[in-house]
Amino acid sequence: MDDQTTRWDDDEPHEECGIFGVYGHPRAAEVTFLGLYALQHRGQESSGMVVSDGEVFRTHRAMGLVAEAYENGDRIHSLNGHIAIGHNRYSTTGSSNAANAQPFKINYKRGLLAAAHNGNLINTGTLREFMEETGAIFHSTSDTEIVIHLVARSEGESVPEMIADALRRVEGAYSFLFLTEKQLIAVRDPRGFRPLAVGKSGNTYFVASETCAFDIMDAEYLRDVAPGEMLVIDENGLHSFYPFEPARPSFCIFEHIYFARPDSKVFGENADKLRRRFGRRLAIEYPIEADIVIAVPDSANTAALGYSEQSGIPFEIGLIRNHYVGRTFIDPSQTMREFKVKVKYNPVRGVLKDQRVVLVEDSIVRGTTLKQLVRLIRNAGARAVHVRVSSPPVRHPCYYGIDMQTRRELIAARSDDDHIAEIRDFIGADTLGYLSTDGMLRIAHDYSAPDAGFCTACFSGEYPVQPSEQVNKLLLETKFIG
Numbered sequence: 373m374d375d376q377t378t379r380w381d382d383d384e385p386h387e388e389c390g391i392f393g394v395y396g397h398p399r400a401a402e403v404t405f406l407g408l409y410a411l412q413h414r415g416q417e418s419s420g421m422v423v424s425d426g427e428v429f430r431t432h433r434a435m436g437l438v439a440e441a442y443e444n445g446d447r448i449h450s451l452n453g454h455i456a457i458g459h460n461r462y463s464t465t466g467s468s469n470a471a472n473a474q475p476f477k478i479n480y481k482r483g484l485l486a487a488a489h490n491g492n493l494i495n496t497g498t499l500r501e502f503m504e505e506t507g508a509i510f511h512s513t514s515d516t517e518i519v520i521h522l523v524a525r526s527e528g529e530s531v532p533e534m535i536a537d538a539l540r541r542v543e544g545a546y547s548f549l550f551l552t553e554k555q556l557i558a559v560r561d562p563r564g565f566r567p568l569a570v571g572k573s574g575n576t577y578f579v580a581s582e583t584c585a586f587d588i589m590d591a592e593y594l595r596d597v598a599p600g601e602m603l604v605i606d607e608n609g610l611h612s613f614y615p616f617e618p619a620r621p622s623f624c625i626f627e628h629i630y631f632a633r634p635d636s637k638v639f640g641e642n643a644d645k646l647r648r649r650f651g652r653r654l655a656i657e658y659p660i661e662a663d664i665v666i667a668v669p670d671s672a673n674t675a676a677l678g679y680s681e682q683s684g685i686p687f688e689i690g691l692i693r694n695h696y697v698g699r700t701f702i703d704p705s706q707t708m709r710e711f712k713v714k715v716k717y718n719p720v721r722g723v724l725k726d727q728r729v730v731l732v733e734d735s736i737v738r739g740t741t742l743k744q745l746v747r748l749i750r751n752a753g754a755r756a757v758h759v760r761v762s763s764p765p766v767r768h769p770c771y772y773g774i775d776m777q778t779r780r781e782l783i784a785a786r787s788d789d790d791h792i793a794e795i796r797d798f799i800g801a802d803t804l805g806y807l808s809t810d811g812m813l814r815i816a817h818d819y820s821a822p823d824a825g826f827c828t829a830c831f832s833g834e835y836p837v838q839p840s841e842q843v844n845k846l847l848l849e850t851k852f853i854g
């Protein structure tokens with residue numbers, strides 16, 4: 373990325389990828405294109421797909437949104453085949469280039485293999501060093517390429533065994549889709565950090581990060597790929613394996629707070645339902661006398677509705693979001709810094725004038741956008757602005773696939789109550805209230821399967837897998853194949 377440009381959304385946490393797979397559809401490329409369109413919110417920097425007709429792979433990968441990457445669909449007509457995997461990528465700064473666009477593919481001793489990954493592996497630095505020393509040549513800086521090399525080096529007897537062998541050597545968060553000439557293979561890590569669901573329509577199977585990708589195909593949601601499960605889909609149907617040591621589930625609770633589309637089911641439950649409950653709970657924990665509730669659109673809409681329902685304060689559309697801004701923005705001069713936020717959000721003056729406003733946001737990362745929004749709302753005539761956040765303070769970075777800045781850049785990195793007052797003053801709100809971790813977890817458990825467990829590391833600092841420990845474990849215990 374050019375030095376003069378920044379992301380429009382650089383004050384929000386970012387999902388790093390969305391994945392989609394289809395087995396048994398005569399126009400697998402077109403279906404994958406539509407599935408990736410539905411998953412656009414999970415990655416906007418590049419998109420790609422690999423399609424198999426049973427013998428040959430056909431591939432397209434390009435930078436840009438799905439519509440741009442496939443030139444509004446023109447680039448998929450030559451991608452013949454009935455099995456496909458696709459990937460939308462969001463990248464962290466410095467790795468935004470076409471070489472990192474997924475899926476990756478190789479031609480190795482067993483034939484052809486492609487892989488698409490959502491998540492982040494935390495021991496790949498050591499693995500990469502070892503593999504480079506033993507002859508591997510990498511074309512990208514992506515984790516996924518390391519895994520595909522590990523699969524190729526495995527001496528397992530079948531491709532699913534080789535994949536399991538490779539994934540036993542990595543630690544962290546992964547939902548993977550693999551494609552061979554004749555199989556679609558889906559794998560979720562034993563803690564199940566990132567979501568992955570299976571759907572079906574007639575004899576066609578779908579696998580996707582979120583179920584909104586099934587709805588576009590009128591496919592039925594069958595179930596989630598379970599933590600630690602490998603699903604192999606081939607001409608004989610769907611086969612389930614559990615090739616890894618079980619671990620305590622650590623589903624990313626941020627999927628429910630912000631990342632997943634509200635119309636998706638993630639971790640077996642509707643994101644809208646939990647998000648609305650978070651808003652209701654927030655109204656119980658931080659009530660306030662006010663005239664209207666508004667959301668920072670679009671991601672906080674559902675939580676704001678919940679706050680409104682619980683408090684009895686009417687919900688209004690007080691901010692309009694411009695959906696047509698590009699992914700990057702040329703930084704304006706110092707004096708025009710507010711311009712960036714103003715192009716993205718516009719206050720509805722007729723709604724806000726003379727009102728005491730509750731402004732609901734789903735999370736605060738750096739707080740700079742929220743500060744400008746509060747000022748816009750006041751300038752539109754609001755008498756008071758009370759900010760309510762439908763998640764706890766984000767105090768720690770994420771190692772499991774979410775680009776959450778460094779700890780230094782997180783406005784809530786300090787954990788004392790005085791600091792919450794400082795944040796309130798920084799954003800210019802009259803009052804500020806965050807949902808408690810306890811309240812958030814109570815709702816998440818109430819609306820999830822009894823065996824569900826959640827990762828809350830970015831709030832609590834309690835990491836389900838510590839990167840340093842895992843690197844040590846790898847150095848001490850792992851014997852490499854090949």
Ligand code: SF4
Pocket residue numbers: 565623624625626627769770771772773774827828829830831
């Ligand atoms: S640290 Fe936060 S964002 Fe990362 S997986 Fe855990 S809950 Fe999700």
